[in-house]
Amino acid sequence: MGWGPFQYGVQPEAASAHAPYYDALFITITLLLLLFTVGTVAAIIFFVTKYRRGTKVDRKNVITHHTGLELIWMGVPLVLALGMFAWSARNFISVRTMPDPAESTEIFCIGKKWMWHFQHMNGVRENNELTVVVGQPVKITMISQDVIHALYLPEMRAQYHVVPGRYTDLQFTPTKPGKYKILCAMHCGTQHSEMVGQLYVLTPTEYAEWLEKGGNRYKTKPTTVAEAGKQIWQEKQCANCHTGVDNPRAPSLAGIFGKERVFTDGTKRKADRDYIRESIKMPHNMITKGYENTMPVYGGTITEPQVLALIEYIKTLTPSTGDFERQDIVNSIPGTNRDNSNVDVANQGQSAGNAQFRSAEDKR
Structure with a gap:
């Protein structure tokens, strides 16, 4: 890094398979532009100096025509221009040819004022962040929700318009792990310059860990099974219904382990591991007396390790300890943003892209 105007490189870092070909053509x-510009300016200066008024030079026998010279200064630029056209066309065809779906990662992108939404095929969603695997071809299918945008990834040498009403495509193959910029290259309104984000290129191992966290790179890794259960409790927002005390929505789970439960059909059962597991996966089988069948069925959406972790966390709950804060109530309190994401908060008063970009920078 240098000082002032010299702190930036001539070009962004080349981090995709296409970047070297793009850079070679650009350079x-x-x-050639510099060569012709310098040559033309040098010739102008030479002739202006030599033939300026007052100089004693021979101005007789002025040459008005020279076929050979004219062929050279028309033929050489023509050949060079045709060569540049052929080279450019080859690069354009290469970058606009989408990769084989069987060998690439497909991602959907929605552009809106002033942020980017990315949807992975595995269900993970990202706002103003895009996470991909190094060496894996990526195809992004894009559409705009409002005006014309342009998804621009400088280090990938990839850019294409994102327009309302139809899908457009962009492809690249990252070659270097790291964190890169996501920009909008089409003026789209007052906060266009703040429509920024982060492109994360991870190794296969890092990507697998990222997927294990559900696409949340800031999610802490639990050190105990109960901590893992607490994360699931928070993700599923169990405290929206199961608070520290019984309420019209649902019975409290504080101190439930080992206690006797009474059901609507008059039967009773001790709240052990099997009972809690069945109540999570198939809650309609045993409905607590005084309540209706309102709990979602998690049988096909939660794994056995997750159920085990959730049970271990439920065992730790007491009326005075536990995450019983109802998120729906917190969200309804005016002026609070405790459960809002960076994007939610940003949308209330500033560019979501800019807010999340700064938040990501702060967490580095």
């Missing part, structure tokens, strides 16, 4: 065109 070649730039050098």
Whole structure:
């Protein structure tokens, strides 16, 4: 890093398979432009100096025509221009040819004022962040929710318009793990410059860990089974119904383990592991007396390790200890953002992209 205007490189870091070809073409065109510009300016300065008024030079026998010279200064630029066209066309066709679906990762993108939404095929969603695997071709199918945007990934040398009313595609293959920028390259309103995000290129191992966290890179890794259960409790928002005391929504689970439960059909059962497991996966089988069948069925959406972790956390609950804060009530309190994401908070007063970008920078 340098100082002032010298702190940035000539180009962003090259981090995709297409980047070297793009850079080679760009540098070649730039050098040819400099060559012709310097040559033309030098010729102008030479002739202006030599033939300026007052100089003693021979102005007789002025040459008005030279076929060879004219062929050179028309033929050489023509050949170079055709060469640049062929080279550019080859690069364009390569970058606009989408990868084989069987060998690539497909991601859907929605652009809106002023943020990016990414949807992975495995169900993970990201706002103003995109996480991919190094060496894996990526195809992004894009559409705009409002005006014309342009998804621009400088280090990937990838950019294409995101327009309302139809889908467009963009593809790249990242070659270097790291964190890169996501920008909008089409002026889209007052906060266009803040429509930014982060592109994370991970190794296969890091990507697997990221998936294990449900796409939340800031999620802490639990050190105990009960801590893992607490994370599931919070993710499923169990405290919206199961609070520290019995309430019209649902019975309290504080201190439930080992106690006798009475059901609507008059039967009774001790609240052991099997009971809690069945109540989580098939709650309609045993409905607590005084309540109706209102609990969602988690049989096909929660794994056995998750059930085990949730049971261990429920065993730790007491009326005075436990995460019983109802998120629906917290969200309804004016002026509070305790359960809001960076994007939710940002949408209330500033660019969501800018807020999340700064938040990600702060957590580095």
